[in-house]
Amino acid sequence: MSSLNPSLPTVDEVTPASPAVVQLPRCICPDPTTHGELGDTVTLATKADLRMTLVANKAIRWLKTENPKASVAEVLAVLTETYVRHFVVAWSLLRREGKKLVPLELNHETIEAQLLSDVECAMLVGEAADQRFNEVILSPLLKAASTSSPDSSTDESTSAPKLNGHSPTSARSKRSLTTSSPTAGIVPTA
Numbered sequence: 001m002s003s004l005n006p007s008l009p010t011v012d013e014v015t016p017a018s019p020a021v022v023q024l025p026r027c028i029c030p031d032p033t034t035h036g037e038l039g040d041t042v043t044l045a046t047k048a049d050l051r052m053t054l055v056a057n058k059a060i061r062w063l064k065t066e067n068p069k070a071s072v073a074e075v076l077a078v079l080t081e082t083y084v085r086h087f088v089v090a091w092s093l094l095r096r097e098g099k100k101l102v103p104l105e106l107n108h109e110t111i112e113a114q115l116l117s118d119v120e121c122a123m124l125v126g127e128a129a130d131q132r133f134n135e136v137i138l139s140p141l142l143k144a145a146s147t148s149s150p151d152s153s154t155d156e157s158t159s160a161p162k163l164n165g166h167s168p169t170s171a172r173s174k175r176s177l178t179t180s181s182p183t184a185g186i187v188p189t190a
């Protein structure tokens with residue numbers, strides 16, 4: 001009766017469940033001739049799970065503890081690097097084992113050695129990850145920052161992210177990133 005309502009879309013239909021595949025402009029395998037002209041692909045997680053969300057939140061908290069004057073740009077940069085380090089779930093990279101090519105293991109060391117070391121490719125993955133995860137990762141932080149004030153009430157409007165008049169989605173536009181700081185609300189006014 002109330003448990004199944006066929007007129008309501010399932011969660012999968014509402015959220016884009018397709019993994020984000022980022023096409024790189026070249027092969028970044030340990031042996032770059034592996035894919036010739038064909039670029040490698042890096043696949044980001046479909047959505048941020050608990051561990052990914054915690055890693056991202058703790059990375060920001062660590063930065064703000066280490067450097068309370070960290071700028072919004074620095075916070076966003078740490079976040080993007082965290083995505084590249086922790087939100088990649090698959091890639092096309094191969095390594096040579098004897099005469100065979102075998103998939104290159106995806107772990108902290110290989111991500112650092114093959115992806116983070118290539119700034120152009122890491123930026124591509126980072127930008128795709130920003131678009132996919134910034135909103136979901138930053139929204140709770142913005143909410144926490146805006147509700148931490150003593151006079152916060154149950155009023156919905158007080159818990160809305162403070163984005164200097166921009167909606168959270170406008171953070172995707174490059175213009176709003178340069179002209180204002182959509183994430184200024186996450187910086188605690190200590």
Ligand SMILES: [Zn+2]
Nearest residue numbers: 027028029035
């Ligand atoms: Zn390759």
